[in-house]
Amino acid sequence: MTTRATSGTPSAVTSRTSREQVLHLLAEAAELEHNILCSYLYAAFSLKQREDEGVTTKELEAISRWRADIMGLCVEEMVHLAQVCNLMVAMGSRPHFNRPNFPVAPGYHPAGVAIALAPFSLESLEHFIFLERPEEIPVADPACFQEEGAAERPEPFFRPLMPRAPDYETIGGFYDALRCEIELAAAEFGERRLFSGPVGLQLTAKELRCEDLVVVRSVEDARRAILSIVEQGEGSGGRRDDSHFGRFESIRGELLALRAARPEFEPARDAARDPVMHAPVVDGRVWIENRQAAHVVDAANGAYSTMLRCLAQLYETPAPRAEQRRSLLGAALSCMKAVTALGSALTELPARDEEGAPRAGMSFAMLRAIEGPLPERALSMLAERLSDIAARVATLGAPGSVEATGSALADAAEALRRSA
Incomplete structure (x- = not known):
């Protein structure tokens, strides 16, 4: 080494x-x-x-x-x-x-x-x-x-x-x-x-x-x-x-x-290599144009970025606030499960509406900054975000076990509200 x-x-x-x-x-x-x-x-x-x-x-x-x-x-x-x-x-x-x-x-x-x-x-x-x-x-x-x-x-x-x-x-x-x-x-x-x-x-x-x-x-x-x-x-x-x-x-x-x-x-x-949600500005990327796939990518990235926010907030929450730490870690794990379900579902959807198009895939798009909200507002704002994602997941009609993950996200949002 x-x-x-x-x-x-x-x-x-x-x-x-x-x-x-x-x-x-x-x-x-x-x-x-x-x-x-x-x-x-x-x-x-x-x-x-x-x-x-x-x-x-x-x-x-x-x-x-x-x-x-x-x-x-x-x-x-x-x-x-x-x-x-x-x-x-x-x-x-x-x-x-x-x-x-x-x-x-x-x-x-x-x-x-x-x-x-x-x-x-x-x-x-x-x-x-x-x-x-x-x-x-x-x-x-x-x-x-x-x-x-x-x-x-x-x-x-x-x-x-x-x-x-x-x-x-x-x-x-x-x-x-x-x-x-x-x-x-x-x-x-x-x-x-x-x-x-x-x-x-x-x-x-x-x-x-x-x-x-x-x-x-x-x-x-x-x-x-x-x-x-x-x-x-x-x-x-x-x-x-x-x-x-x-x-x-x-x-x-x-x-x-x-x-x-x-x-x-x-x-x-045949999943796309390096998929993106917006028109690619360089060669070698696949633009997700199919409407259903675009909605699923958006929800997957939303769950992924919220997972990172929950983890960042977990490291801001001291050990004596054990219930809050459990709720934040539980929310992060629920987001991880949602990412797995949505990411797998995407590879069954076409990236574009044309014959021979590759399947879609998750882009793992990043927020500009992961830093979370102010401590006194953190749990309620994260709960708000999880509720938004859960509501959207319920409308996707994506293949696989996607609906169950939406319910888990809603439960995680409620747990954050209770521990706020």
Whole structure:
């Protein structure tokens, strides 16, 4: 796990650090986890769910396993994002839920980290394997995911005031650099000063029902948190069947075996790559023009953005307000379930009203800012927003289990009102 230029160790020029620098790296970590989470979700949404979609019983059983496994990986990526947010809060900052819209522009991340919304395929699967690869295992990225215009991040020749992320070839390498910066900051400022954020605002393992989530109070806690993210993702130091890297490799093996038995086997619907709700200004995006699909994309993005607002507000709500924290987390989970139902339904709808058009897909459009309302108005305003989305979902007539998610959103809105 090394960075391209620094081997995980700050250079002589930047052998000191600042809180701003560490928070900058944590913001990049949050965006990496968030972007990768969305791309995995999009691939899972595109998988076929019925035999009448041109697959056999045996093939559908495999597809169902893959969907369940990828959705499980997405839950773990969500925990990784929460862990990064815990680290940010521990250092006295708010969590970071903003990110660029898809597709992420070349050069936003280092050259080796291209992220897009693409349906499940052998190429997208191999891209996920590339993203999750350990540094010591050579893996090539499929050509359709290699970006032109991305550049390396050069090392500065002086210690700048403005923070900057290092260049890195693997996500594990980035986290190694982050760990080194945290250790350097703790040595420079002292642990007590560095980890001065309110512990009661962090998410806990009990709240998230995930034993891997670490409440951060010290350098050792930070090391454990980062190690957990890296080991769960790439396996850290070799192949681990239960790592994300290992599980994607296993899915690829099954896919290749089923293709060998029946070469025409296609496990996914023909979902659009990088769909958008407005006329695309660059090539390579698909504009969602079908009226029903446009309404469903709009509702899915509404649920997604409200989920992020609920999570941001959760980190603003202290531990003694336990009922409010439960209501906010419950609302966020209801939004996640709505996103899953709506995102899957979209891949059964056409993107355009013309023969041969690709299926639609969720765009994961971002608000300009995720920062929530003022504390005294937060729960009532979030409840208002959830009620609006629930009412709209009830009118969509979309395929799948969409109606049930509308009722769950309405229930979550009522729970927020009661705890306000």
